[in-house]
Amino acid sequence: MARFPKPPEGSWTQHYPDLGTEPVSYEDCANPEFYELERKAIFRRAWxxxxxxxxxxxxxxxxxxxxxxxxxxxxxxxxxxxxxxxxxxxxxxxxxxxxxxxxxxxxxxxxxxxxxxxxxxxxxxxxxxxxxxxxxxxxxxxxxxxxxxxxxxxxxxxxxxxxxFAREPEQSLREFLGPMITALEGYPFGKLTSRWYYRSEVKANWKLYMDAFQEFYHAPILHANQTPTKFAKAAAEAGFEAPHYRIDGPHRLVSTSGVRNWELDSESRKRVEEICRSGLFGPWDQPDLGPMPDGVNPAKCDPWGLDSFQLFPNFTILIWSQGWYLTYHYWPTSYNSHIFEGTLYFAPPRSPRERIAQELAAATFKEYALQDANTLEATQSMIESGVIDDFLLCDQEVLIRHLHKETAAWVDDYRRSTAEVAAR
Ligand code: FES
Ligand SMILES: [Fe+2]
Missing domain, CATH: 2.102.10.10 (Rieske [2Fe-2S] iron-sulphur domain)
Structure with missing residues (x-):
């Protein structure tokens, strides 16, 4: 598995000194009062x-x-x-x-x-x-x-x-999206119209599920049984390191090098993947989408598997090198529950083979996502016990640190502005 150099000045996390390196609290995932603040401070203010x-x-x-x-x-x-x-x-x-x-x-x-x-x-x-x-x-x-x-x-x-939902939005949509996200302009989103949609009610705070999809470090462990033993063992031993992390305003990006299933030996992949020429990373045969905008794979990682753009607060666009994309939405329904939506977008299939390849990618994605969701319900239940409230995040979990910090910043900002209004 390829190893990539870290940024010149130390770790990814230290590259963003405001984030700190100390343990973090997950009280923001277990406290009903904090959730009430998030509703006003974030979901009534952000796009x-x-x-x-x-x-x-x-x-x-x-x-x-x-x-x-x-x-x-x-x-x-x-x-x-x-x-x-x-x-x-x-x-x-x-x-x-x-x-x-x-x-x-x-x-x-x-x-x-x-x-x-x-x-x-x-x-x-x-x-x-x-x-x-x-x-x-x-x-x-x-x-x-x-x-x-x-x-x-x-x-x-x-x-x-x-x-x-603000009376008057503080920023236009484009200002809110900022340079990292608007650099995706020109990606052929409008051409990828073969749409597959999943929706699930998850008994966990919305941020916990975002966290599960903003690091891939858990994948070789939690999802080990999704792959043949030979591959799973090698992956767990190698560990995981993303080639690129980036933070821009309230939004985040992780790029990964991906797995080229079609280059693996047949003991390392599933028979169904060989027959359908598809799997988690999408159909092996890729549509020609033409040149990509600069915002895709901005660090020019090579090999490159995917970019996961996490748009604050609750929206993810995940662009795969295989010429398709998917989105995640996390809609809170209470402090410890939310609706998760996963939508996959491919080019319209031109043959039954292409249709089946998309179907296998969609079904594989769902299996992985359900495995994550199941784990989160277990996590939520124990975070709520309150027994521990300082959790350790490693360098591959830098984006998690940022999401919780950004959430706290929006809530603090809201508290300050409402206190100012009350004091007038
Ligand atoms: S017509 Fe809509 S409530 Fe009467
Ligand atoms: Fe996962």
Missing amino acids: LNVGRVEQLPRKGSYFTKELKVVNTSIIVVRNNAGEVKAFHNICRHRGNKLVWNELPQEETSGFCKQFTCKYHAWRYGLDGNLTFVQQEEEFFDLDKSRYGLVPVHCDVWEGFIFVN
């Missing part, structure tokens, strides 16, 4: 990714998103001008949830010319304007132009739809 434009293929396409962390449900819709808009999913008449199917708490998607409330049939256009009121003459001085749907700040970057 949050809720989906992609391919989910809204034409005028009138919409989907809803349940966002318990900010205590609302939203409708994301493509209007008649072709723009993407977001609204709180509540009827202005008596507060019914406007868009839902069979079960009010479940997300839904579809196509419509307007939204009609199931309760008394008030109707709203795709721009949220109130267009029809049942028995309008029975109301008192009703000015329909004042009773449109309540908008949510919404912007699109490279086909990713973001919303922001």
Whole structure:
């Protein structure tokens, strides 16, 4: 396994001196009061990714998103001008949830010319304007132009739809994303439209799952049984070292060298991988996506397997060298639970063989992710015991240190600004 030099001035962690090297507390994952602060300090202030434009293929396409962390449900819709808009999913008449199917708490998607409330049939256009009121003459001085749907700040970057619940966002979406993420502009996200989606409720704090995907150091150990014994033994002995870590504002990146399954001997890979020409790292035969933007593999690691970009607070874009990408979302539902979403995006398959190769990559990914989730529930339960509250992080866990520090910084900032307002 290739070894890479550390940055010139010592370790990765010491490269970012603000992070320190001391043990860290996980109280931020076990304390209900801290979670209440995170909801206001982070999830009501940061830009949050809720989906992609391919989910809204034409005028009138919409989907809803349940966002318990900010205590609302939203409708994301493509209007008649072709723009993407977001609204709180509540009827202005008596507060019914406007868009839902069979079960009010479940997300839904579809196509419509307007939204009609199931309760008394008030109707709203795709721009949220109130267009029809049942028995309008029975109301008192009703000015329909004042009773449109309540908008949510919404912007699109490279086909990713973001919303922001602040009254006025402190930064534009692009400013918030910053140079490391915007350097991905030009990656062919819009061409990778073969989409596979998993969703799971995990009984662990949202940050614990982010932590599991911002270091790969656990992979040879926790996931040892996912690979043939010969490979697993060699991997565990070699240990893991990432060739590159980077931090930019609230966001993080780890690049890895990856495993070239197709170059391994047949005892080190599974028979199904040989037959399907695919596995965890994706289909072995890669689509031609043309030249990559500078933001992909920015440290020019060679060999290069993947880049995992962790966008604060709860969104990950993982770009694989094999010409596909996946995203993770972690939507908190309480201090010790969240909804995990994993979505894989490939080029549209051109043959049954390509379709099967994608399916094996998707199924393999799910197996790994479930193994991580299972471990996290065990971790959460013991962190909550409170027996220990100083945990050791090694140099391969530098990004974990940053996430917890960044979270604390947003919460402190919020505490300070609300204290200032109260003191005025
Ligand atoms: S609550 Fe929507 S029309 Fe009455
Ligand atoms: Fe894992």
